[in-house]
Every structure is written in C-alpha cells, then in structure tokens.
Amino acid sequence: xxxxxxxxxxxxxxxxxxxxxxxxxxxxxxxxxxxxxxxxxxxxxxxxxxxxxxxxxxxxxxxxxxxxxxxxxxxxxxxxxxxxxxxxxxxxxxxxxxxxxxxxxxxxxxxxxxxxxxxxxxxxxxxxxxxxxxxxxxxxxxxxxxxxxxxxxxxxxxxxxxxxxxxxxxxxxxxxxxxxxxxxxxxxxxxxxxxxxxxxxxxxxxxxxxxxxxxxxxxxxxxxxxxxxxxxxxxxxxxxxxxxxxxxxxxxxxxxxxxxxxxxxxxxxxxxxxxxxxxxxxxxxxxxxxxxxxxxxxxxxxxxxxxxxxxxxxxxxxxxxxxxxxxxxxxxxxxxxxxxxxxxxxxxxxxxxxxxxxxxxxxxxxxxxxxxxxxxxxxxxxxxxxxxxxxxxxxxxxxxxxxxxxxxxxxxxxxxxxxxxxxxxxxxxxxxxxxxxxxxxxxxxxxx
Amino acid sequence: xxxxxxxxxxxxxxxxxxxxxxxxxxxxxxxxxxxxxxxxxxxxxxxxxxxxxxxxxxxxxxxxxxxxxxxxxxxxxxxxxxxxxxxxxxxxxxxxxxxxxxxxxxxxxxxxxxxxxxxxxxxxxxxxxxxxxxxxxxxxxxxxxxxxxxxxxxxxxxxxxxxxxxxxxxxxxxxxxxxxxxxxxxxxxxxxxxxxxxxxxxxxxxxxxxxxxxxxxxxxxxxxxxxxxxxxxxxxxxxxxxxxxxxxxxxxxxxxxxxxxxxxxxxxxxxxxxxxxxxxxxxxxxxxxxxxxxxxxxxxxxxxxxxxxxxxxxxxxxxx
Numbered sequence: 180x181x182x183x184x185x186x187x188x189x190x191x192x193x194x195x196x197x198x199x200x201x202x203x204x205x206x207x208x209x210x211x212x213x214x215x216x217x218x219x220x221x222x223x224x225x226x227x228x229x230x231x232x233x234x235x236x237x238x239x240x241x242x243x244x245x246x247x248x249x250x251x252x253x254x255x256x257x258x259x260x261x262x263x264x265x266x267x268x269x270x271x272x273x274x275x276x277x278x279x280x281x282x283x284x285x286x287x288x289x290x291x292x293x294x295x296x297x298x299x300x301x302x303x304x305x306x307x308x309x310x311x312x313x314x315x316x317x318x319x320x321x322x323x324x325x326x327x328x329x330x331x332x333x334x335x336x337x338x339x340x341x342x343x344x345x346x347x348x349x350x351x352x353x354x355x356x357x358x359x360x361x362x363x364x365x366x367x368x369x370x371x372x373x374x375x376x377x378x379x380x381x382x383x384x385x386x387x388x389x390x391x392x393x394x395x396x397x398x399x400x401x402x403x404x405x406x407x408x409x410x411x412x413x414x415x416x417x418x419x420x421x422x423x424x425x426x427x428x429x430x431x432x433x434x435x436x437x438x439x440x441x442x443x444x445x446x447x448x449x450x451x452x453x454x455x456x457x458x459x460x461x462x463x464x465x466x467x468x469x470x471x472x473x474x475x476x477x478x479x480x481x482x483x484x485x486x487x488x489x490x491x492x493x494x495x496x497x498x499x500x501x502x503x504x505x506x507x508x509x510x511x512x513x514x515x516x517x518x519x520x521x522x523x524x525x526x527x528x529x530x531x532x533x534x535x536x537x538x539x540x541x542x543x544x545x546x547x548x549x550x551x552x553x554x555x556x557x558x559x560x561x562x563x564x565x566x567x568x569x570x571x572x573x574x575x576x577x578x579x580x581x582x583x584x585x586x587x588x589x590x591x592x593x594x595x596x597x598x599x600x601x602x603x604x605x606x607x608x609x610x611x612x613x614x615x616x617x618x619x620x621x622x623x624x625x626x627x
Numbered sequence: 628x629x630x631x632x633x634x635x636x637x638x639x640x641x642x643x644x645x646x647x648x649x650x651x652x653x654x655x656x657x658x659x660x661x662x663x664x665x666x667x668x669x670x671x672x673x674x675x676x677x678x679x680x681x682x683x684x685x686x687x688x689x690x691x692x693x694x695x696x697x698x699x700x701x702x703x704x705x706x707x708x709x710x711x712x713x714x715x716x717x718x719x720x721x722x723x724x725x726x727x728x729x730x731x732x733x734x735x736x737x738x739x740x741x742x743x744x745x746x747x748x749x750x751x752x753x754x755x756x757x758x759x760x761x762x763x764x765x766x767x768x769x770x771x772x773x774x775x776x777x778x779x780x781x782x783x784x785x786x787x788x789x790x791x792x793x794x795x796x797x798x799x800x801x802x803x804x805x806x807x808x809x810x811x812x813x814x815x816x817x818x819x820x821x822x823x824x825x826x827x828x829x830x831x832x833x834x835x836x837x838x839x840x841x842x843x844x845x846x847x848x849x850x851x852x853x854x855x856x857x858x859x860x861x862x863x864x865x866x867x868x869x870x871x872x873x874x875x876x877x878x879x880x881x882x883x884x885x886x887x888x889x890x891x892x893x894x895x896x897x898x899x900x901x902x903x904x905x906x907x908x909x910x911x912x913x914x915x916x917x918x919x920x921x922x923x924x925x926x927x928x929x930x931x932x933x934x935x936x937x938x939x940x941x942x943x944x945x946x947x
Contacts (some may be wrong), residue, residue: 348809365806370673370701536787536806536813538674543728546811550764567761574724577695578676 182449183410185398185418186391187434190278196313198320201281207326209289209400214334217400222293226396228404230416235261235352235389236467236507237582238491241396247376248294249384257385258296259361260287260393262303262310263345263352267468267529268509271420272390274432276303276310280317284340286393288326289400291338294386298339302357305347314342349533353581354387356535367537368581389507391420412438415490419508426514428452441465441487441494442479445512458514461619462598465494466506468526469586471593472519473503476622499593518616519601523594524552530587541584544575548591555602558609565602569595629706633657633680634714646699646710647678651889658889659712660722660751662729662836663788664700667891667899671793672700675786676725677751681718684709696721719755726755731762732811733837734783742838744851747890748786767811774804774823777843777908778832782814785839791815791831798901799825815839826865829907833884833892844908845881854880856924859916865903869895871922872913879911885922 194200201207213222227242248256260283264272276283283301291299303311318340321327329337343361345351351360355369358380379385395417399407408416415437421444423430429452435444445460446453454460463478464470481487482501487494494505513522531549536542548571554560572588579585595602601617628639633650634657640649648666650658659680664672678700682693687707696718699710712718730752737743769782787806792815795804804817817823823831832840854873859882861868871886872879884892884902892899910916 350809370698531810534810536808536810537789539676539725539728539786542787542810542813543731546767547728547731547762547764554764570724574721574728578679578721578725580673580698 225404229407234391258299425512464511467509470504631704668793681711681715740838747836790834798827856922
C-alpha cells in the first residue's frame with residue numbers, strides 16, 4: 180500500500196516551525212478557503228463526510244461530535260484542544276506540536292470557525308512547557324499575519340487562541356476534568372450528562388478535540404471530505420500518527436495510512452524494521468497503555484487467521500477476548516526478554532498514581548491492584564491473588580465516573596487472560612522468577 | 628408527571644427527578660443507599676457509587692437497557708424507565724464490590740469510634756459487606772488532626788464523599804477546607820491546617836456519613852445509644868434554632884441537627900434547618916433549650932437491628 184502523508188508531509192522541511200516557511204509550503208490555505216468561500220455548516224459537513232474519528236483514543240466520529248454542539252442564542256461557544264497527552268506509550272501529539280506547530284494553529288482556526296467559537300484554547304500538559312513556548316511563538320506569528328485576532332483576513336470573523344498549561348495530571352486528559360482544570364479548579368471529572376457539547380467550559384457549549392483530530396481538519400478542508408475518506412480503509416479513514424516504542428529497531432512517530440498490516444508496521448523497512456537485537460516479539464500493546472495487551476500469536480493475525488490491520492476495526496477484532504484497540508496509537512512492542520507481570524505492575528502503578536480519588540472503585544481499586552501486582556512481581560504472591568485481581572477488575576470496570584477506571588482495569592484483565600501461565604509461574608517458582616524472565620509463551624492449541 | 632418503575636413499583640414523579648429521589652418518594656426497601664449524595668447540598672453525589680442501579684429500559688421512547696450500571700443519585704428518570712435495585716443480581720454484586728472498596732482502607736475501629744451506632748458505613752457494611760476481608764496490604768493511615776476547637780478529623784475513617792467540602796463551600800463564607808493530593812492519597816484538609824472558623828462549620832459533622840469528622844465537645848463522652856434524643860428549640864439569631872439534643876438524665880451531652888431517615892438535615896419552613904456553632908457547641912445546658920419531646924430515630928442502623936429502637940422508645944416513655 181502506498182503510504183500517503185497528510186499531516187507530516189512537510190515536517191522535515193527546515194524552518195517549517197516558522198510562519199513564513201509554513202505559509203510558503205501551502206500553510207493556512209484551509210483558513211482562507213473556509214473563511215472566504217464556505218459557511219461554518221459546510222465545514223462541519225466536510226468533516227462529517229471525511230469520516231474522521233477522534234484521535235484521542237475513543238475513536239468517536241468528529242463530525243458527529245461537532246453536530247451535537249448546542250447553539251443557544253447569545254451564549255458563547257468554545258473549542259478546546261486536548262494536548263494533555265500523557266498516556267504511557269503515546270507521544271504523537273508532542274511530536275506534531277513540536278515540529279509543525281502551525282498545523283495545529285491552522286486547524287484550530289478552521290475548526291473554531293466551523294463551530295462558531297470566538298475564543299479557543301489549547302490545553303497543554305504541564306510537562307510540555309517547552310512546547311507551550313513553541314506554540315505561543317506560532318500563535319504570535321499568526322496574530323501578526325492577520326490569521327488570528329479581530330476581523331481575520333477581512334472576513335469579519337474574530338478569534339482569540341490561548342494556550343493554557345495544566346499541572347501535569349493524567350486525569351486532566353479526560354475532557355470534563357480538563358475543563359475543570361482549565362477553569363482553575365481541581366481536575367476532577369464531572370458527572371455526565373450534561374455533556375460538554377451542552378454544558379462545558381464555564382457552563383457554555385464546548386467541543387474538546389485531540390491535537391491530531393484538529394490537525395486532520397486542515398487536509399479535510401483543503402482537499403474535501405470525500406478525498407480524505409478515500410484514504411484509509413472502510414470506516415477507518417485517513418492517516419493516523421502512531422508512536423512506536425519498546426524493543427523495536429526503529430521506534431518513533433510514523434504517519435501511516437490506515438489499513439496497512441500490523442506485520443508490515445513492525446517488520447517493514449518503511450516503519451519499525453523488526454524487533455531490536457534479533458529477538459522475537461513476545462507481546463504488543465497497540466494503542467497506549469490502557470488498551471488490552473496482545474500475545475505474539477494475536478498481533479499479526481486475528482483469531483480467525485486473517486491479517487491484522489492497523490485500523491480501528493481490525494485491531495478490535497475478537498473483542499477483548501482476542502483483540503485490542505487502536506486507542507491513541509501508542510504502539511508498544513515487547514521482546515521475549517520482557518516480563519509481563521512487571522509491565523502490568525508498572526501500568527497499574529501509573530493508574531494508581533493518576534487516579535483522581537473522586538469515586539471509590541477507582542480510588543481504592545487501582546491502589547489495591549497495584550499492591551497485589553507488586554507482591555506478585557516480587558515473588559510474594561499466591562495463586563489466590565490472580566483470581567482476586569480478576570475480581571477487582573470486574574468491580575472497577577464500568578462502575579466509575581470517568582473511563583480512567585476502565586483504562587486501569589483493561590490492561591490487567593488482558594494480561595491475566597493471555598499470560599496466566601506467567602503469573603502462575605511467578606507464584607510457583609518464586610525464586611527463579613526473581614532471577615530470570617519467563618520468556619516466550621507458546622501458542623495455545625485450543626483457545627479458551 | 629412521568630412514570631417510572633423501580634423494582635416493580637410504579638411511581639409518578641416530576642420530570643427532572645433523579646432515580647434516587649424517585650425511589651425515596653416511594654420509600655421503603657427500593658431506596659438505594661447513598662453515602663455521598665446529600666439532597667440538601669447541591670453538587671454532591673456520583674462519587675461513592677453505592678447507589679448504582681440497573682436500568683432495564685431507558686424510557687418508553689427508547690426502551691433499550693443501559694449497558695452500565697448508573698449512579699441513581701445523578702441520573703434523571705425518563706418516562707417509562709424501568710429500574711432494578713433490590714431485584715437486580717448485578718446491582719447486588721457490584722454494590723458489594725463498592726462496599727469492599729470503601730472498607731479496604733477503613734480502620735474498622737468502630738469500638739472506639741464516636742460515630743458507631745449512627746454510621747452509614749456500618750449500616751452499609753452490615754447489609755452488603757462480607758464477614759472477611761481479602762485485603763492483605765497495609766492500610767493507608769493519617770494522623771488525626773484538630774480542625775479548630777470543636778471539630779476532630781480522623782482521615783483514616785474518611786470515605787471522601789466530599790459532603791463536608793460542599794458544606795464549607797455553601798454554608799461558610801471563607802473556604803479553607805478541601806481535598807489535597809489524589810487517588811488513594813487524597814485527604815480532606817484545611818489549607819495548611821487552618822482552623823475552620825465559621826458559624827456553620829459544625830454542620831460538617833452532621834453531614835459526615837462516617838466517623839471522620841466528630842464533635843470535639845462530645846468525643847468519648849458516651850455511646851450514642853445510651854443517650855435519648857429529644858427535639859428542642861431555642862431562639863437564635865444565627866439559625867432556626869431547631870435541633871435534637873442528646874440527653875442522659877437531665878444533662879445534654881451533644882446537640883445535632885434534626886436528621887431524617889436518610890441522615891439528612893430536615894427541611895423546616897422551606898429551609899434546611901442547619902444549626903449554628905453556638906447552638907451546637909455552646910448550649911449544653913438544659914435551661915438553654917425548650918425541650919419539646921422525644922425524637923423518634925427512624926434508622927435501619929446496625930444497632931437498631933437488635934433492640935436499639937424498642938429500648939429507646941421504652942426509656943423515653945418511662946421518662947415521660
């Protein structure tokens with residue numbers, strides 16, 4: 180499959196982070212086109228036609244989300260860009276904002292116009308302070324060139340764009356916690372309904388979108404929604420940024436056209452070029468730490484024996500029993516020397532640390548799982564603990580205010596589902612498990 | 628008016644009513660327990676997850692069941708909604724899970740806790756908890772601290788319901804009290820342990836469902852079931868002065884607000900009858916109050932499972 184790039188095509192041009200070079204290479208065309216020749220509803224219509232799905236992890240159709248935005252008279256509307264990228268394994272937005280900040284600024288202007296917002300925000304993770312400076316410089320250049328501020332390009336449309344840093348909490352990537360944080364409060368997720376599309380920032384209708392989703396609006400407006408929908412495969416339209424990490428020969432951020440096979444992505448010369456140091460692949464987390472882990476025999480093939488593709492549908496094939504999710508595109512590969520128990524503990528530790536502590540199942544459950552996994556990993560667990568973990572999982576999943584509870588439960592549940600032998604080995608061979616790793620699991624002949 | 632069915636009982640309620648409040652209008656066994664929701668404090672609810680219920684049909688217009696259990700305190704009823712609480716196995720199982728979570732870090736020091744006998748967590752544990760714990764790890768602990776002269780905070784016992792935070796926000800004028808840290812390490816605190824000084828701060832004690840916030844003027848004086856609650860009133864320029872005084876003989880041991888069967892302060896003359904700190908902490912002499920008569924305690928508490936209620940009534944009658 181030919182690999183088309185829609186977002187990162189110009190990323191290697193020297194000086195692309197400056198307005199002049201970006202503009203020379205076709206930048207800000209979408210703003211001109213939208214503001215001068217389209218109505219806001221036409222822009223929304225193009226985004227709907229494009230089939231673009233939210234790139235933050237949930238994969239909800241962006242155009243549909245936009246069309247839910249309430250439009251009461253006399254009430255301001257807001258667009259907020261979620262740049263609080265903190266999922267372990269995901270670093271695509273950071274790359275995009277660092278290398279080609281004007282793409283996000285351009286996307287923000289076009290999207291704000293489509294939604295009728297006159298003030299928009301980029302909520303950026305506190306640890307990305309250096310990117311905040313990059314974005315502010317880009318925004319200042321856009322103001323100076325008349326693409327932001329009052330009466331943009333003489334069309335009468337006003338827009339102010341503000342970058343607001345968070346304090347570095349993972350939970351502030353949840354859209355309602357993000358809004359609370361943006362309002363200056365403690366970043367606790369809100370009860371839903373009402374959804375932000377009705378009551379969001381300062382009680383006004385708000386759309387919250389991921390950096391990559393907003394950037395994708397630029398090629399959609401430039402080339403039309405239909406053209407965008409022709410890239411990709413089926414309902415997974417367009418391109419996706421994948422941040423590949425772990426034991427790969429060539430980790431990094433790749434823009435892929437959706438529909439390439441997972442095998443090509445891991446072993447292909449254009450992509451990761453296989454597993455580092457000549458090792459074998461043991462497992463893979465295809466979409467950031469919160470999606471279920473896949474054992475090596477389910478990474479490149481689905482349970483039915485078909486090729487697994489880099490699409491929302493194919494990665495989710497088989498449900499949670501034998502599939503996973505595309506999520507936010509944080510692709511983590513593990514070689515045969517990695518310990519799944521240790522990795523699961525590491526993820527659980529992250530979620531226990533990042534739980535906001537508002538609702539009981541997540542506050543208590545994540546901490547409990549972390550402690551049990553800590554014991555298992557350090558050779559102090561027993562077989563009862565494995566069942567206990569499954570039970571805790573079931574009691575957290577679906578019972579929490581926001582999806583952090585699910586995100587904490589899924590990786591643990593999946594690790595036990597596929598690597599139960601390795602967990603049991605940590606209990607039965609306590610001393611050995613402290614000195615070496617379990618190695619590759621064998622493919623079960625009959626799937627449970 | 629719209630119709631909703633909860634555990635096979637049909638109820639007619641105003642649109643915009645939550646499932647929990649609809650159930651409370653019918654009363655009885657179908658009412659889900661609530662540890663964090665407090666109808667008198669807007670903004671509470673949704674946090675403890677003990678009031679989770681199953682929605683078997685969303686509404687007449689869209690009769691699909693809701694895939695997840697929903698928090699009944701923060702989900703509004705729809706016309707034709709069918710809700711399962713007592714009758715749902717899933718609810719029973721998951722509520723047990725929530726109670727287990729609430730108890731893993733709770734010290735279970737009921738024998739030395741002032742809240743024992745009127746503790747909602749005790750009731751909840753009795754109804755939905757299991758006799759043994761599966762929690763083998765060390766419990767999270769904090770040192771008890773004094774918030775001001777009159778309130779003691781035992782963070783170990785706290786279930787982070789945020790009710791006291793809402794009291795601080797809504798009833799007192801200068802909020803110095805809130806939640807620090809996050810996750811398991813979250814704690815209720817006043818900003819750098821500032822004393823909570825406000826005429827209505829004592830209501831934090833009344834809204835606390837557990838023994839995390841207790842009355843320093845009453846601590847360790849007596850167990851609540853040895854005291855007889857009497858309705859009393861006095862002229863107060865700060866509050867309505869309508870309270871319950873808890874007596875032993877002719878002596879007043881403590882003063883609280885008048886709580887209804889759900890542990891919430893009653894509405895009297897269309898106003899929530901919060902009491903001020905002067906009434907609560909300083910008026911401990913029988914001559915300060917006009918004592919009206921015995922207060923019936925309508926609670927399904929652990930203590931009342933046995934003889935609490937009957938003994939209490941008998942003793943009150945004897946006094947008359």
